[in-house]
Amino acid sequence: xxxxxxxxxxxxxxxxxxxxxxxxxxxxxxxxxxxxxxxxxxxxxxxxxxxxxxxxxxxxxxxxxxxxxxxxxxxxxxxxxxxxxxxxxxxxxxxxxxxxxxxxxxxxxxxxxxxxxxxxxxxxxxxxxxxxxxxxxxxxxxxxxxxxxxxxxxxxxxxxxxxxxxxxxxxxxxxxxxxxxxxxxxxxxxxxxxxxxxxxxxxxxxxxxxxxxxxxxxxxxxxxxxxxxxxxxxxxxxxxxxxxxxxxxxxxxxxxxxxxxxxxxxxxxxxxxxxxxxxxxxxxxxxxxxxxxxxxxxxxxxxxxxxxxxxxxxxxxxxxxxxxxxxxxxxxxxxxxxxxxxxxxxxxxxxxxxxxxxxxxxxxxxxxxxxxx
Amino acid sequence: xxxxxxxxxxxxxxxxxxxxxxxxxxxxxxxxxxxxxxxxxxxxxxxxxxxxxxxxxxxxxxxxxxxxxxxxxxxxxxxxxxxxxxxxxxxxxxxxxxxxxxxxxxxxxxxxxxxxxxxxxxxxxxxxxxxxxxxxxxxxxxxxxxxxxxxxxxxxxxxxxxxxxxxxxxxxxxxxxxxxxxxxxxxxxxxxxxxxxxxxxxxxxxxxxxxxxxxxxxxxxxxxxxxxxxxxxxxxxxxxxxxxxxxxxxxxxxxxxxxxxxxxxxxxxxxxxxxxxxxxxxxxxxxxxxxxxxxxxxxxxxxxxxxxxxxxxxxxxxxxxxxxxxxxxxxxxxxxxxxxxxxxxxxxxxxxxxxxxxxxxxxxxxxxxxxxx
Numbered sequence: 001x002x003x004x005x006x007x008x009x010x011x012x013x014x015x016x017x018x019x020x021x022x023x024x025x026x027x028x029x030x031x032x033x034x035x036x037x038x039x040x041x042x043x044x045x046x047x048x049x050x051x052x053x054x055x056x057x058x059x060x061x062x063x064x065x066x067x068x069x070x071x072x073x074x075x076x077x078x079x080x081x082x083x084x085x086x087x088x089x090x091x092x093x094x095x096x097x098x099x100x101x102x103x104x105x106x107x108x109x110x111x112x113x114x115x116x117x118x119x120x121x122x123x124x125x126x127x128x129x130x131x132x133x134x135x136x137x138x139x140x141x142x143x144x145x146x147x148x149x150x151x152x153x154x155x156x157x158x159x160x161x162x163x164x165x166x167x168x169x170x171x172x173x174x175x176x177x178x179x180x181x182x183x184x185x186x187x188x189x190x191x192x193x194x195x196x197x198x199x200x201x202x203x204x205x206x207x208x209x210x211x212x213x214x215x216x217x218x219x220x221x222x223x224x225x226x227x228x229x230x231x232x233x234x235x236x237x238x239x240x241x242x243x244x245x246x247x248x249x250x251x252x253x254x255x256x257x258x259x260x261x262x263x264x265x266x267x268x269x270x271x272x273x274x275x276x277x278x279x280x281x282x283x284x285x286x287x288x289x290x291x292x293x294x295x296x297x298x299x300x301x302x303x304x305x306x307x308x309x310x311x312x313x314x315x316x317x318x319x320x321x322x323x324x325x326x327x328x329x330x331x332x333x334x335x336x337x338x339x340x341x342x343x344x345x346x347x348x349x350x351x352x353x354x355x356x357x358x359x360x361x362x363x364x365x366x367x368x369x370x371x372x373x
Numbered sequence: 374x375x376x377x378x379x380x381x382x383x384x385x386x387x388x389x390x391x392x393x394x395x396x397x398x399x400x401x402x403x404x405x406x407x408x409x410x411x412x413x414x415x416x417x418x419x420x421x422x423x424x425x426x427x428x429x430x431x432x433x434x435x436x437x438x439x440x441x442x443x444x445x446x447x448x449x450x451x452x453x454x455x456x457x458x459x460x461x462x463x464x465x466x467x468x469x470x471x472x473x474x475x476x477x478x479x480x481x482x483x484x485x486x487x488x489x490x491x492x493x494x495x496x497x498x499x500x501x502x503x504x505x506x507x508x509x510x511x512x513x514x515x516x517x518x519x520x521x522x523x524x525x526x527x528x529x530x531x532x533x534x535x536x537x538x539x540x541x542x543x544x545x546x547x548x549x550x551x552x553x554x555x556x557x558x559x560x561x562x563x564x565x566x567x568x569x570x571x572x573x574x575x576x577x578x579x580x581x582x583x584x585x586x587x588x589x590x591x592x593x594x595x596x597x598x599x600x601x602x603x604x605x606x607x608x609x610x611x612x613x614x615x616x617x618x619x620x621x622x623x624x625x626x627x628x629x630x631x632x633x634x635x636x637x638x639x640x641x642x643x644x645x646x647x648x649x650x651x652x653x654x655x656x657x658x659x660x661x662x663x664x665x666x667x668x669x670x671x672x673x674x675x676x677x678x679x680x681x682x683x684x685x686x687x688x689x690x691x692x693x694x695x696x697x698x699x700x701x702x703x704x705x706x707x708x709x710x711x712x713x714x715x716x717x718x719x720x721x722x723x724x725x726x727x728x729x730x731x732x733x734x735x736x737x738x739x740x741x742x743x744x745x746x
Contacts, residue, residue, distance in 0.1 A: 082496070083495055083496055083497050088580060101579075109578055110514070111575055111576055111578070114512060114514075114521050115512055115576070117576065117579075117580050118580065119492065119493070119580040119583055120492070120494060120495055120583070121493060122666055123455070123456055123496070124455055124456050124545075124666070124667050124669045124672070125666050125667065127545070134665050136664030137548075137663060137664055137665075138663060138664045139484075139487060139488050139617065141484070141487075148484070148487050148617075150617040150619065150663075153664075172497075172589075173507045173744075175510075196664070199664065203490065204579070204581075205482055205484070205579075206482055206490075206577070206578075206581065207461060207490050207491065207581040207582065208492055208577075208580040208582070208583075209580065210491055210493070210581075211660070211661070211664045211666065214661075214664065214666040215664040215665045215666055216665075244512065244521075244522075244523040245523075246523065287584070288587075290510060290511060290523075291509030291510055291511045291526075291572065291584045291587065291588040292507050292509050292510075292588045292589075293495055293498050293584065293588050294498065295497070299497070372546075
């Protein structure tokens, strides 16, 4: 287990071992899951220890040799993913997608304002930032074609999202109220929910997104603890419709003022503001569990594409290019309707920290590679 | 690890230990996953050993004391579920559901004959046969009502399905061709994909089934090896549309002549014939992986509701009662549009074995209990 400190990574397992901390066993696993399962008291204790190590001169001799430059560290998938759920919590995104796919109809589905919509994704396809993403093949049936065809996706897209990582599981049958969000969720990471729009479009009625999403989902190596995001908490946009009691979050809502940036091949193409999300992470978890579905350690649930109201705040190419009709121009002058082989997508985010400090989420990065023949 | 032998369960771990078999470590785990991951050679060897034990007089003294009456055995979830996918592979079911939910439109969605449709379910909600199933709460918006309401489902249903359990994983990015089905899949089990029709109906557009299915999925404790199902293999119904090459299964198709029975409170209500399924299990796996999604040890993919063409061959109450409009009469004379609290649903299945023998899948059973207040 490592912790990002400026441009270094602190080898927490080694320090804890040298100081013979009771928590040290949790820090020396290949994934965070045992630490995640240990719950809020252990998470808090770990943060307090870290603060001591980094501030008390007495620990300097132990800590300094364990700070490794980031460039020398290979980061791995931080947790074993149990179930992966992807939501659809941005109203701007849902309205834009509705306008593209269902022109002439109301942009929001009739359930959208009453509950956060979501679907289960493929946990086995979650990969760590930096893993190349093979362009998937699949069936599509484009308008004007006589029938479906099979081949590599022609409309490959990214989706800039924020994911939430569950630590403490819940009992099967017991809902997790919005007020208990922090008892179960450890922190947040960045997610790129790669999407093949042509495959998705043909398969999606009536069972929803499946193979158009299941080929890969990339996550950042760093999971930012909720405890570090107190200064980022904010109220979500006002409700148009009063949600049912299990979704009400009157005091201290879990909207988060995160600033995302999406870059393609090194140049920024969008700056989605997470504070515009209609449903908060606490509401997502309350909805997911309202029928009794259990949460397990390592569950990942993502926000869905983060899109703000402005043209340069949209979280996927489907919206940025209006389904390919209006290509964007990259920093090198080339145009993109959708992703080309070799394109590298990087999503970063920052949050306001205590006392004006800026907290970095690091990045989730991935390069599109052609499918081997 | 136990093996069902008539009315007994053979304690395979104990026998293997006593005989000091090289495989014995695989048999003494709490779940089958290590055995599943060991692959076809190990699966075959285990079956050969078992046949020896049960037929060679030399082994009788070791084996007989390890045969435990079934009533004295508590059976557990046989494998740790990695990803769970539910398909929609019965044409009768898809047409019936289409007729109920989309009257006046073609009963099959336009993609249905071109590929097996599916969606990801919640792996953490998979429970072993016998586990009580709490009636889920959720949001519904019934026709004629002014707005949605939240409460316990009023249209709780079962779905009789067959599930397939992956043993050997695949590499992320590499499709599993239909011809390699047996290299990856160990066997089949029974699945009850409990469904809350009112919750499902309100949430399902546009992202597909989510909480209407995620509260519980029950599986049978026994996983029948594919090796034991050779005599059950059969051709699926003829294709209306030639599928693309990755779905073609010309020689030795994986249709299976399984006979299911669904009972409520001890009386049979339906006998769905699995041989009528349009898409075979090998096609389901080939489709699932055609875009490069990986398979992992413990992956479960289910057929979707098994429904034959006749009125007494339908695999769920939605079809049996035409969405509640024509209630069925149970053995005790009571009527059911959907499941009542206290109802116990049991699904059993048999397959033809070698030489006229009948292979039993055992059962998946579950009782509906009210949600605690």
